[in-house]
Amino acid sequence: MIDDFLAGDLSAVEEAVRKAAAAEIMPRYRQLAVHEIVQKSGPHDLVTAADRLAEENLTAALTALLPGSVVVGEEAVHADPAVYGALGGEAPVWIVDPVDGTRQFVRGETGFCTLVALAVRGEVLASWTFAPVLDQMATAVRGEGAWLDGQRLWSGPPEPGKVxxxxxxxxxxxxxxxxxxxxxxxxxxxxxxxxxxxxxxxxxxxxxxxxxxxxxxxxxxxxxxxxxxxxxxxxxxxxxxxxxxxxxxxxxxxxxxxxxxxxxxxxxxxxxxx
The missing domain is CATH 3.40.190.80 (D-Maltodextrin-Binding Protein; domain 2)
Structure with missing residues (x-):
C-alpha cells in the first residue's frame, strides 16, 4: 500500500498542506486575538488557534488520502501523550507540525512553516515543508532527492576554511x-x-x-x-x-x-x- 502511494502523484499532499495553511493559518497571521494564544508548558511554549485548527484540517485530509494511516501531530500529542506511540506501530504515520515556529507566528514574523512527513516504523519516506508567507514548498522522497519549488536542492560542502x-x-x-x-x-x-x-x-x-x-x-x-x-x-x-x-x-x-x-x-x- 505505502509503496503504491509513494509511486503515485504526491501533489495531493502538497495541495492539502497549502489548503490547511490558507484556511487556518494565514487568515490569523498578524490577526490573532488574545484569547487565541495559549501557553502550554510556559511562556516560551505557545499554541494558537491556527495550530489547533490547521492540525485538525490536516488530520482529516491526510488520512483520507492514505486509508489506514494515522497522524502524530504536536497538538494531539500534547492532549494525549499516548498518541506518540503510533510512531512504532505498523500503520503509516503522518507526522505533523501545523505551525513550526509558533513564537515567530505570534510575533507576526515570516519565519514559520508547516511540516508534514510520512513514516513507517520510524523510517521517514517523504516530507513537505511549506513556508506560507514566503510561498515556498520544499519536498523530499527517500531515494529520489529534495526539491524547492521545482528546483533540485543540493547542500554542497562549506568553502574550505569557512567559519x-x-x-x-x-x-x-x-x-x-x-x-x-x-x-x-x-x-x-x-x-x-x-x-x-x-x-x-x-x-x-x-x-x-x-x-x-x-x-x-x-x-x-x-x-x-x-x-x-x-x-x-x-x-x-x-x-x-x-x-x-x-x-x-x-x-x-x-x-x-x-x-x-x-x-x-x-x-x-x-x-x-x-
Whole structure:
C-alpha cells in the first residue's frame, strides 16, 4: 500500500498542506486575538488557534488520502501523550507540525512553516515543508532527492576554511546538562546562534545557506521532515553516539544535521557529552 502511494502523484499532499495553511493559518497571521494564544508548558511554549485548527484540517485530509494511516501531530500529542506511540506501530504515520515556529507566528514574523512527513516504523519516506508567507514548498522522497519549488536542492560542502554557521537549541529549551554539551560549539571556526523554526533551519542546510544545526530535543514533528530534506540534499545527521537520528528511538542528545557527512562529524565531535 505505502509503496503504491509513494509511486503515485504526491501533489495531493502538497495541495492539502497549502489548503490547511490558507484556511487556518494565514487568515490569523498578524490577526490573532488574545484569547487565541495559549501557553502550554510556559511562556516560551505557545499554541494558537491556527495550530489547533490547521492540525485538525490536516488530520482529516491526510488520512483520507492514505486509508489506514494515522497522524502524530504536536497538538494531539500534547492532549494525549499516548498518541506518540503510533510512531512504532505498523500503520503509516503522518507526522505533523501545523505551525513550526509558533513564537515567530505570534510575533507576526515570516519565519514559520508547516511540516508534514510520512513514516513507517520510524523510517521517514517523504516530507513537505511549506513556508506560507514566503510561498515556498520544499519536498523530499527517500531515494529520489529534495526539491524547492521545482528546483533540485543540493547542500554542497562549506568553502574550505569557512567559519561554520550553526543554529543550535534555544537556551529556553535546554536543560543545564544540554547547555554544557552545547558549549563545545564555542570554539574558533564556529559561529553558533539560537535557532528559529527548526523546519526552516533544515531547509537552509538543504539550500547550502546554513552549515549545521545542533538540537537537544527529540519531538518527531520538529525533525522528521527536515532530516529527510537534508539527507536527500546530500547532507547527514548524527547523534552523540555516532548513529543517525531515528524518529522515536530515544536518541543520544544533542544531535546534529549538516550540509555534508564530514561537517556533521565535525560538529558532533564538538558536542561534549554532559
Amino acid at each position: 561554520l554557521d550553526v543554529a543550535m537549541s534555544h537556551p529556553d529549551f535546554t536543560t543545564d546538562d544540554q547547555k554544557r554539551a552545547l558549549l563545545g560549539l564555542g570554539v574558533e571556526g564556529v559561529r553558533a546562534r539560537p535557532c528559529g523554526s527548526a523546519g526552516l533551519e533544515y531547509l537552509a542546510i538543504a539550500r547550502g545557506s546554513l552549515d549545521a544545526v545542533a538540537f537537544s530535543w527529540e519531538s518527531a514533528w520538529d525533525h522528521a521532515a527536515g532530516l529527510l530534506l537534508v539527507t536527500e540534499a546530500g547532507g547527514a545527521h548524527l547523534t552523540l553516539s555516532g548513529e543517525p537520528f531515528r524518529i522515536g528511538d530515544g536518541n543520544a542528545m544533542p544531535f546534529t544535521a549538516a550540509r555534508t557527512p564530514a561537517t556533521a562529524e565535525r560538529v558532533r565531535s564538538l558536542l561534549t557529552p554532559a
